[in-house]
Amino acid sequence: MEKFLVRMNILVVDDEVTILDLFKPLVEEKGHHVDVATDGRQAMELLSRHRYDVVFSDHNMPECTGVELIKFIKQNYPGTKTVLTTGYETMEDFFAKSIGADLYLKKPVLPKTIEEVLEKYGERP
Numbered sequence: 001m002e003k004f005l006v007r008m009n010i011l012v013v014d015d016e017v018t019i020l021d022l023f024k025p026l027v028e029e030k031g032h033h034v035d036v037a038t039d040g041r042q043a044m045e046l047l048s049r050h051r052y053d054v055v056f057s058d059h060n061m062p063e064c065t066g067v068e069l070i071k072f073i074k075q076n077y078p079g080t081k082t083v084l085t086t087g088y089e090t091m092e093d094f095f096a097k098s099i100g101a102d103l104y105l106k107k108p109v110l111p112k113t114i115e116e117v118l119e120k121y122g123e124r125p
Helices: 017-029 040-049 066-076 093-098 111-122
Strands: 009-013 033-037 054-058 081-086 103-106
Touching: 009 017, 009 040, 017 033, 017 111, 033 040, 040 054, 040 066, 054 066, 054 111, 066 081, 103 111
Parallel strands: 009 033, 009 054, 054 081, 081 103
Antiparallel strands: none
8 A cells, every 4th residue: 555645733842943943944845834832831832722743842941841841742632743852962762752752863853864753753554
């Protein structure tokens, strides 16, 4: 059976605007809708108003960390895929999964890696 990619709604959460500036055009170029938030609280507000297929969240943010955000998403929006991103050298994949994240990516996240994640979660039989 042939597979195809569907248009997804993506939320990217990071307190570094340069990261948002990297993600947004790359994801939009693949035909997906993208919203951005600069902290976890802003992301929670967007989540209350919109349905997202995938949320990319930085780990270390003011107000509400990526860990808190992912736990909130898994509790309130269990069908949403979550990707935790971090620049911490000691962060391990098992930790990200223990908090409920579907995937963990170490920064800097390469454009090719972002594309692979979008293909993985956007592929439908």
